Amino acid sequence: MPDVAPFRQYQLETAYDELLLSPNTPRPHYRLLAERLRELPPDELARRQQAADLAFLNQGITFTVYGRDEGTERIFPYDLLPRILTAKEWDTIERGLAQRVTALNLFLRDIYHEETILKAGIVPRELVYSCRHFSRQMRGVSVPRDRYISIVGTDLIRLPSGQFAVLEDNLRVPSGVSYMLANRLVMKRVFPQLFASYGVRSIDHYGQALLATLRSLAPQGRSDPTIVLLTPGVFNSAYYEHTFLARQMGVELVEGRDLIVHDNVVYMRTTAGLRRVDVIYRRVDDEFIDPLAFRHDSMLGVAGLLNAYRAGNVALANALGTGVADDKAIYAYVPAMIKFYLDQDPILPNVETFLLSDDRQRQHVLHNLDSLVVKAVGESGGYDMLIGPHSTLEQRAQFRDRIIANPRNYIAQPTLALSKAPCFIDGQLESRHVDLRPYILFGDQISIVPGGLTRVALRRGSLVVNSSQGGGSKDTWVLY
Amino acid sequence: MLSRVADSLYWIGRYLERTEHTARLLDVNLALMLDQTPAAAERRWERMQTYLAWQYDGLPQTYALVQALTFDVTNSGSLVSCIGAARENARQVREQISSEMWEQLNRVYLQVKRTTMEQLWHEPHEFLHNVLKEGIHLFQGITTATLSHGECWHWLRLGQFIERANATAILLDVHFAEPRGAADAQANYLDWVGLLKSCTAFEAYCNVYTADIRPERIAEFLLLNAESPRSVRFAADQIAVSIQAIAANTLGRRGDRVKRLAGRLQANLDYGQVDEIMADGLSGYLTSIQQQCQQIHTNVYQTFISYPVETALV
Incomplete structure (x- = not known):
């Protein structure tokens, strides 16, 4: 829709456009929004953006950027315009994620017990054992209800065809859910009429659903379990989220030094004496969680926690050792897992992935570094990553050396044109690349709140949506 | 908590x-x-x-x-x-x-x-x-x-009033130990008013005793007055109230010793007589108050905060 304010800058490109069907026509489910935007007085959008920013600042909804003095607190940039998904699109996402999480959970149980998938030669044994997050300590340990991954955040992208694909599984301590909830809260305040006229499915019950999921993991015989959220402390980048979730669920927010293990039972130190803890939603990484079992220099963990866990006296969400299944090299085998365990075809496809430990694939990648994306297998947050088309000669040479030095540590993927959505930037609407991270809970059964965090690469042309790399977010509407 | x-x-x-x-x-x-x-x-x-x-x-x-x-x-x-x-x-x-x-x-x-x-x-x-x-x-x-005026509130108050009782006791102790010649009445007057003002208590003192400044009255006011929020007695009352409230949450007899210590300090000030205190030596009395504050602090920590694990396992 050229030449109509505020759409003058909005251009249709090769990537899938969430808003426009063709240069002059919005997609049906965006029509109402587009009309509303055209009717608004010119300054109105800017005014509402300011109101939204202020709401975030006043509520202290911030994250910490590492590497600056005293941990600088910043607000996570929020874009005013919603990202809208139809009921049909959501149905595919929901079924696809449930299928994928079920298979990944079975995979984790399998590799720490019978290893059928390794014996069948579907996933190479050395790939699993060479994974940094594979945890010997979990061999043969049975976890409550066989739930390894109770809280999952899966990153989806939309391909130029309009189909959703999985870019990454986050099976350790996925973050960002508080922004999903905060975005919705602010949205309802800023655009109440529009929101009401659209018929958007609610996400407000997330805190309750999370609590129910954690409760379902309680050790046997603990009918009224004590649940706590374990945080690394105020210096962690997601500390705000930890306090937010603890308050939403009405559970105690604890640090490692608040917990004590005695005779393989975990207690928290309260002013009224020691109180037994049954379920820990831990936001501390595996390696820091128990200095007796993992890193000895960790000040964040609880000495003896692993033994209490193995004795079945306490439940952890997520289980330990789950990082092996979100390793980016293992990722390439998830479709095969779905086939192997569930005998189904994947509903949500993977993105084509080159394994650099394979000689032929490595040669191909090294010759085409300028068109591919290279990622470290065990990293998250957009660190240690090369985006070929946006890279310099020097950066490519660096990555070439790193790949040759440690091929198992990297994978490569084609540079994908993530779909684009309208964003309010400098008083105009412009399109920016977006992804989608829905949050999956796996307790009694799998439940997914209809929505998720839509992350936006706010820099023009950028494909990196991570908050640590200049990304922002927007509210995600799933329609009835 | x-x-x-x-x-x-x-x-x-x-x-x-x-x-x-x-x-x-x-x-x-x-x-x-x-x-x-x-x-x-x-x-x-x-x-x-x-x-x-x-x-x-x-x-x-x-x-x-x-x-x-x-x-x-x-x-x-x-x-x-x-x-x-x-x-x-x-x-x-x-x-x-x-x-x-x-x-x-x-x-x-x-x-x-x-x-x-x-x-x-x-x-x-x-x-x-x-x-x-x-x-x-x-x-x-x-x-x-x-x-909410629950446990959270009482911990804030406990810290506030232990600090206040202790600081006021030190202030009185140092001030009364200062040698003063009778010659310079003007300087002495300013000095005593300074003490009262350091405790935001000048106006309150005047309301009780008029602007007639006398050292033993000042001692009585800053130590034993039941109503001035700046007196040591008032602080001791608040310490006792907060410790009672905090200890009410614990099981068994764990809080007993702290409650007794707080009660002793409170009773000491509630029933104290300024003439007796002055006769026995104000400095010794104030030192004892500081020691009792320190004891309460240590026992609060041992009972509620850094207790050994064995003592808390029932």
């Missing part, structure tokens, strides 16, 4: 009380020095250091001393250190206190960080009184109005 949270709340109370106390001492004494000879001012600075249990290493010039007590981050007793410590403790328990409380504390902290020594030097009252004292009073008011 988690012991770590209680610990943080307790220290928010103590650090804010300490900040206010130091700010008020500076404010009152800087004003009094305007009316005094340089020799008397030097003497006054020495006393200030004793009040605050602090020793200044450099040349005792007023500018340097004021700077050390306000913006010197290497001095753990400076205003900026104390308010910073209070804020750091609050940051760790942000989900336990009301957001209004956090915002106010943060605001005072940021104002202190923004102020320069030059600004303070030219308008000390503006900073010490308007920014700090009023900022902290507003925080106390917001706390009363927005926080």
Whole structure:
């Protein structure tokens, strides 16, 4: 829709456009929004953006950027315009994620017990054992209800065809859910009429659903379990989220030094004496969680926690050792897992992935570094990553050396044109690349709140949506 | 409540009380020095250091001393250190206190960080009184109005009043030990008024005893008055109330010893007679009060916060 304010800058490109069907026509489910935007007085959008920013600042909804003095607190940039998904699109996402999480959970149980998938030669044994997050300590340990991954955040992208694909599984301590909830809260305040006229499915019950999921993991015989959220402390980048979730669920927010293990039972130190803890939603990484079992220099963990866990006296969400299944090299085998365990075809496809430990694939990648994306297998947050088309000669040479030095540590993927959505930037609407991270809970059964965090690469042309790399977010509407 | 949270709340109370106390001492004494000879001012600075249990290493010039007590981050007793410590403790328990409380504390902290020594030097009252004292009073008011008066509230109060009882006892002790010649009645008068003003108690004292300033009446007022929130007795009452409330949550007899210690201090002040205290030696009495505050502090920690695991397993 050229030449109509505020759409003058909005251009249709090769990537899938969430808003426009063709240069002059919005997609049906965006029509109402587009009309509303055209009717608004010119300054109105800017005014509402300011109101939204202020709401975030006043509520202290911030994250910490590492590497600056005293941990600088910043607000996570929020874009005013919603990202809208139809009921049909959501149905595919929901079924696809449930299928994928079920298979990944079975995979984790399998590799720490019978290893059928390794014996069948579907996933190479050395790939699993060479994974940094594979945890010997979990061999043969049975976890409550066989739930390894109770809280999952899966990153989806939309391909130029309009189909959703999985870019990454986050099976350790996925973050960002508080922004999903905060975005919705602010949205309802800023655009109440529009929101009401659209018929958007609610996400407000997330805190309750999370609590129910954690409760379902309680050790046997603990009918009224004590649940706590374990945080690394105020210096962690997601500390705000930890306090937010603890308050939403009405559970105690604890640090490692608040917990004590005695005779393989975990207690928290309260002013009224020691109180037994049954379920820990831990936001501390595996390696820091128990200095007796993992890193000895960790000040964040609880000495003896692993033994209490193995004795079945306490439940952890997520289980330990789950990082092996979100390793980016293992990722390439998830479709095969779905086939192997569930005998189904994947509903949500993977993105084509080159394994650099394979000689032929490595040669191909090294010759085409300028068109591919290279990622470290065990990293998250957009660190240690090369985006070929946006890279310099020097950066490519660096990555070439790193790949040759440690091929198992990297994978490569084609540079994908993530779909684009309208964003309010400098008083105009412009399109920016977006992804989608829905949050999956796996307790009694799998439940997914209809929505998720839509992350936006706010820099023009950028494909990196991570908050640590200049990304922002927007509210995600799933329609009835 | 988690012991770590209680610990943080307790220290928010103590650090804010300490900040206010130091700010008020500076404010009152800087004003009094305007009316005094340089020799008397030097003497006054020495006393200030004793009040605050602090020793200044450099040349005792007023500018340097004021700077050390306000913006010197290497001095753990400076205003900026104390308010910073209070804020750091609050940051760790942000989900336990009301957001209004956090915002106010943060605001005072940021104002202190923004102020320069030059600004303070030219308008000390503006900073010490308007920014700090009023900022902290507003925080106390917001706390009363927005926080549930449950365990959280009692930990804040416990810290605040232990700090107050202790600091007031020290203040009285140092002040009464000062040798005074009968000759200079004018200077003596200013000095005693200074003591009352250091406790924001001058007006309240006048209401009870008129402006007739007499040392033993001042001692009676600051020690034994039941109604002035600045008296040691009032602080002891509040300590006992808060400890009763906190101990009510614990099972069994774990809280008994702390309750007894707090009750003893309270009874001591409730039934004390100023003439007897003065006859037996005020200094000894005040030392005993400081020791009892220290005992209560130690026992509160042993009972509720850093208890050995074995004692808490039932």
